[in-house]
Amino acid sequence: xxxxxxxxxxxxxxxxxxxxxxxxxxxxxxxxxxxxxxxxxxxxxxxxxxxxxxxxxxxxxxxxxxxxxxxxxxxxxxxxxxxxxxxxxxxxxxxxxxxxxxxxxxxxxxxxxxxxxxxxxxxxxxxxxxxxxxxxxxxxxxxxxxxxxxxxxxxxxxxxxxxxxxxxxxxxxxxxxxxxxxxxxxxxxxxxxxxxxxxxxxxxxxxxxxxxxxxxxxxxxxxxxxxxxxxxxxxxxxxxxxxxxxxxxxxxxxxxxxxxxxxxxxxxxxxxxxxxxxxxxxxxxxxxxxxxxxxxxxxxxxxxxxxxxxxxxxxxxxxxxxxxxxxxxxxxxxxxxxxxxxxxxxxxxxxxxxxxxxxxxxxxxxxxxxxxxxxxxxxxxxxxxxxxxxxxxxxxxxxxxxxxxxxxxxxxxxxxx
Amino acid sequence: xxxxxxxxxxxxxxxxxxxxxxxxxxxxxxxxxxxxxxxxxxxxxxxxxxxxxxxxxxxxxxxxxxxxxxxxxxxxxxxxxxxxxxxxxxxxxxxxxxxxxxxxxxxxxxxxxxxxxxxxxxxxxxxxxxxxxxxxxxxxxxxxxxxxxxxxxxxxxxxxxxxxxxxxxxxxxxxxxxxxxxxxxxxxxxxxxxxxxxxxxxxxxxxxxxxxxxxxxxxxxxxxxxxxxxxxxxxxxx
Numbered sequence: 271x272x273x274x275x276x277x278x279x280x281x282x283x284x285x286x287x288x289x290x291x292x293x294x295x296x297x298x299x300x301x302x303x304x305x306x307x308x309x310x311x312x313x314x315x316x317x318x319x320x321x322x323x324x325x326x327x328x329x330x331x332x333x334x335x336x337x338x339x340x341x342x343x344x345x346x347x348x349x350x351x352x353x354x355x356x357x358x359x360x361x362x363x364x365x366x367x368x369x370x371x372x373x374x375x376x377x378x379x380x381x382x383x384x385x386x387x388x389x390x391x392x393x394x395x396x397x398x399x400x401x402x403x404x405x406x407x408x409x410x411x412x413x414x415x416x417x418x419x420x421x422x423x424x425x426x427x428x429x430x431x432x433x434x435x436x437x438x439x440x441x442x443x444x445x446x447x448x449x450x451x452x453x454x455x456x457x458x459x460x461x462x463x464x465x466x467x468x469x470x471x472x473x474x475x476x477x478x479x480x481x482x483x484x485x486x487x488x489x490x491x492x493x494x495x496x497x498x499x500x501x502x503x504x505x506x507x508x509x510x511x512x513x514x515x516x517x518x519x520x521x522x523x524x525x526x527x528x529x530x531x532x533x534x535x536x537x538x539x540x541x542x543x544x545x546x547x548x549x550x551x552x553x554x555x556x557x558x559x560x561x562x563x564x565x566x567x568x569x570x571x572x573x574x575x576x577x578x579x580x581x582x583x584x585x586x587x588x589x590x591x592x593x594x595x596x597x598x599x600x601x602x603x604x605x606x607x608x609x610x611x612x613x614x615x616x617x618x619x620x621x622x623x624x625x626x627x628x629x630x631x632x633x634x635x636x637x638x639x640x641x642x643x644x645x646x647x648x649x650x651x652x653x654x655x656x657x658x659x660x661x662x663x664x665x666x667x668x669x670x671x672x673x674x675x676x677x678x679x680x681x682x683x684x685x686x687x
Numbered sequence: 688x689x690x691x692x693x694x695x696x697x698x699x700x701x702x703x704x705x706x707x708x709x710x711x712x713x714x715x716x717x718x719x720x721x722x723x724x725x726x727x728x729x730x731x732x733x734x735x736x737x738x739x740x741x742x743x744x745x746x747x748x749x750x751x752x753x754x755x756x757x758x759x760x761x762x763x764x765x766x767x768x769x770x771x772x773x774x775x776x777x778x779x780x781x782x783x784x785x786x787x788x789x790x791x792x793x794x795x796x797x798x799x800x801x802x803x804x805x806x807x808x809x810x811x812x813x814x815x816x817x818x819x820x821x822x823x824x825x826x827x828x829x830x831x832x833x834x835x836x837x838x839x840x841x842x843x844x845x846x847x848x849x850x851x852x853x854x855x856x857x858x859x860x861x862x863x864x865x866x867x868x869x870x871x872x873x874x875x876x877x878x879x880x881x882x883x884x885x886x887x888x889x890x891x892x893x894x895x896x897x898x899x900x901x902x903x904x905x906x907x908x909x910x911x912x913x914x915x916x917x918x919x920x921x922x923x924x925x
Contacts, residue, residue, distance in 0.1 A: 273795060280783045584779045587740060588840065589768020589796040591761045677760070682740040685779065 278602045285574065292570045293610030295563035296661070300611045303556030303657055304618025304649055308625065310552040312647025314545045327534070328402050331355075331491040331511075334530040338522040349519050349528050352486040359493060362514050366507055368496050369398045372488040374478045381471065382448045383435045392425070392449060393470045394478025400460075402494050405472075410443040410458030417457070417474040423481075425454040426472040428462040447471075452481060504533070557660075564607070564664040571603050571672040582676050583684025592677035599676055603669025604662055611661035615654060622648045688751055688848060688879050689714040689737065695745035696732055706732045707743070708902040714848075714881065714895075719874040721890035722883045724899035731852060733899065734883045738771055738850045739763045751847045768796055772841030776853035778833040780825040780840075786812060787821045790839045797844065804843075811839040815869065831862035838869060848879040855889055867892050 282289050333349035351372075359370045374394035381390040399405070400412040408429050417424045425447060427435070432442045442456050454473065462469065478484065498504050508531060513523040521528040575582075582595050625647045689712070696707040706729045714720050724730040735741035736748065739755055748755045751770060758766065773779075780789045787808045794804035812821050815835040825833055834854065841849055851870065855863035867889060874880050874894075882893060890896045891910055898905040 273801060284783060580779075581781055584781060585792070585796075586760075586764060587738070587767060587773050587779070588793045589764050589844070591764045591796070593761065594796065680741065681763075682735050685740070685775075 274598070274601050275605075277598055278605050281574065281578075281602050282606065288570055288573075289606060292563075292566050293606060293613075295566040296560070296607050296664075297563075297610040297614030297617070299556070299560030299563035300614030300657060300661065301618040301621070302559045303553070304615055304653070305621050306552040306556050307549075307649045307653050308618070308622035308647045310548055311649065312625065314548060315646045317541060317545065327494055327496070329493050329495055329534065330532040331493075331515075332489070332530040332532070334528050336521045336525055337527040338525045340516075340522040340525070341520055343520065347521070349521065351488045351491055353488065354486070354518050355491050355515065356488070358514055358518060359491065359511075363493075363507075363511065366495055366497055367493045369402060369494040371396055371398050371402060371492040372475060373399065373490045373492065374475060374482075374484055374487070375489045376478055376482045379449050381431075381435070383445065386435045386437065388431075388434060390449065390469070390471050392473050392478055394475040395472050396475050398494075399472070399492070402492060406461040408459045408461050409441060410456070412458055412460070413472055413474050418476050421476045421480055422474060423452065423454045423477055424457040424474060425449075426458040426460055427456055428469050429459050430462045431469045431471070432456075432459050508533075560660065560664060564668045567603055567607055567665065568668040568671060570606075571599060571669050572675065574602075575599060575672040575676040579676070579679065579684050583679075583681050583686075586677075586681040587685060595677050596670075596673040599673035600666055600669035603672075604665035607665030607668060608658075608661050611665070612658070615657055615661075619649065619654070688716045688718070689881075690749040691737075691746065692748075693746040694733075694736065694743050694748065696729075696736065696741075696743045706902050707736075709746070710902075710904060712897065712904065714879065716879055717874075717877050718895060719871070719880045719893045720882070720895045720897060721893040722881060722897045722899060723885065723887065723890045725885060728899045729902040730883050730885075730899045734850055734852050734881065737848075737881060738773060739767055764796075768793055769844060770847045772844065772846040772849045774834070774837055774841050774849065774851040774854045776856035778825070778830075778837045778857070780833055780836060782825050785822050785824050786817060786828070786836045786839075789825070789836055790843055793840060793844045807843060808839070811843050812836070815839050829862075830858050831865055834858060834862070834866050835869070838866070842873070848881060849873065851880065851882045853884055854882060855884070855886070863889070 331351065333351045336343075336345050336347045336349065339345050353372065356370055356372050359367055373396075375391055376394070377391040379390045379392055380387055382388075395413060396418055397412060397414050400407070405412060410426070412426055413424060416422070427442065427447070435447065436442045436445065442459060445456050447454050447456055449471075460472075479487075495507070498507055508526075511531075512526055512529055515521075515529055516523040516525065519528065582590075585595065586592070629647075691710050691712040694707050694710040695705075698704040698706060710733060722730045722733060732741065736743050737750075739750075739758065750766070753766070755766070767773075781792070784792070787805055790808035790811055791804040794807065799807075809818070809821055812818055815838060817832060817835055817839070820828060820832060820836075825836070828836065834857075849870070854870070855866055858866060870880055870882065871892065880893075882889065884890050894910055896908040896910055898908065
């Protein structure tokens with residue numbers, strides 16, 4: 271090992287300029303790979319941060335209207351979802367669904383506080399709703415499990431409604447609101463994302479169900495999905511879901527209109543696909559740069575091997591096996607590539623950290639909300655490891671052909687060379 | 688030690704060149720032989736075949752009881768390493784290695800550890816009077832010193848035969864004398880030595896002179912008194 275390193279050191283020292291020039295090509299290749307990956311990650315991360323305003327892996331299911339006659343019942347019947355759907359989803363689709371959230375809407379209410387009043391829709395939800403819909407709390411808390419269990423009359427209101435109903439300022443949390451004569455306690459205020467016009471008031475699902483006498487009915491069944499990675503898988507899932515639901519509500523299993531499915535997960539998949547493409551594109555760009563560096567190393571090794579023909583001839587005359595010559599040349603190539611590749615990688619990482627500390631924190635106000643266009647533009651360990659493996663393999667390949675060239679000639683011809 | 692039977696060698700090319708046209712030669716263990724001939728006579732080709740540096744087309748070559756025929760490069764390298772010591776006209780030292788490293792190199796290819804091979808190399812350099820030059824690079828040595836380093840390198844693996852290709856060709860007469868004295872000394876110690884030369888002054892210091900002309904052995908001359916050759920060794924080398 272030490273002998274090999276010494277051989278390599280000797281060879282490199284005899285052609286410093288050439289080695290440095292080659293090394294520069296490799297180093298810049300690795301530098302670009304890392305920086306491009308870092309920048310790519312920055313863009314991708316910013317997607318995720320900005321899109322955090324929407325719930326992207328949620329599917330919402332509403333009752334629809336049948337379009338096909340089934341078991342003697344004519345088409346045109348409305349389907350009303352109920353708690354059986356919740357159970358069915360949990361039981362049958364647990365592999366694909368990590369959270370099931372039934373909700374109830376009670377519209378046409380009037381909410382009042384002192385002299386202030388306005389029309390309102392109460393939405394009965396459970397605690398997971400906040401996470402699934404990216405509800406951002408300004409103060410207080412969202413509906414919790416105790417609210418749900420004790421059917422408390424708790425309500426979470428938007429910051430806009432809070433301003434309207436409590437014009438004198440002060441914290442609305444803990445205050446009472448009157449919904450058509452029924453008093454509710456404000457437990458939290460959420461930030462209105464201005465994406466919908468209905469200033470929804472959130473209350474516990476159980477409370478809404480009982481107070482407004484809704485029995486087993488639900489308005490909407492929302493779920494967070496997982497393990498559904500392609501369009502076709504999503505289609506299959508929806509088909510299966512419709513079929514399962516048709517058993518409960520007696521409609522034709524292939525009647526896709528009987529349920530109204532609002533799929534946010536689909537757009538999420540689109541985004542993930544874009545991310546993957548971006549990621550791949552950056553890798554390809556970096557690799558192409560690296561390839562030019564490696565071709566450079568290969569060229570240099572070829573020249574070096576030609577220059578050292580006689581030396582190799584001497585070595586072979588005194589008993590060097592061809593393989594030991596091949597190994598020597600390849601080791602030299604790997605060391606040059608790895609050394610400079612590593613240097614380029616380090617510089618790339620430093621540059622990424624520099625980007626992170628400068629543009630990484632800048633935000634851009636696009637009116638509706640603030641967007642960050644570059645978030646954490648750095649690379650992870652696995653990228654660095656992959657890059658390292660690539661350098662070593664590239665170095666070995668760059669050395670292989672010149673090395674084979676070196677032992678192709680007969681020793682006697684090499685000695686004359 | 689060496690038995691050549693009807694060796695033929697043709698260099699393929701635009702004009703195929705038939706260099707060796709049936710060489711029969713027997714060299715016994717402990718013999719000191721010179722192969723003599725004009726340039727182009729085929730004497731270097733013969734030496735290259737003896738040294739397994741080159742192949743032959745026809746015939747049979749036995750080296751120390753081992754048939755040398757169609758060897759893989761790896762086997763050939765191992766035989767060269769263990770059975771043959773080379774001394775070249777142009778020394779063929781590796782310029783970026785010092786004397787010790789050059790001498791130790793054959794042992795490196797035997798897998799001998801660094802400390803042990805460098806120690807052995809120093810011993811051999813000492814025997815050739817180069818102890819003080821052990822850490823000098825070839826560029827810092829005179830021609831005679833370089834050839835002595837090369838001889839140390841040839842000896843370090845304790846080979847069966849020493850093959851010397853014009854060992855004095857690049858040396859002045861005084862240094863040539865010294866080198867020949869070393870070879871004679873090695874012969875007295877029982878080594879088998881084959882020297883290729885075109886200088887009769889060198890050839891007549893050996894015991895047996897093989898004259899080659901146009902690819903065949905012209906005659907083999909026994910030289911019973913190497914120290915009293917017709918040209919007078921002490922006075923005229925070239």
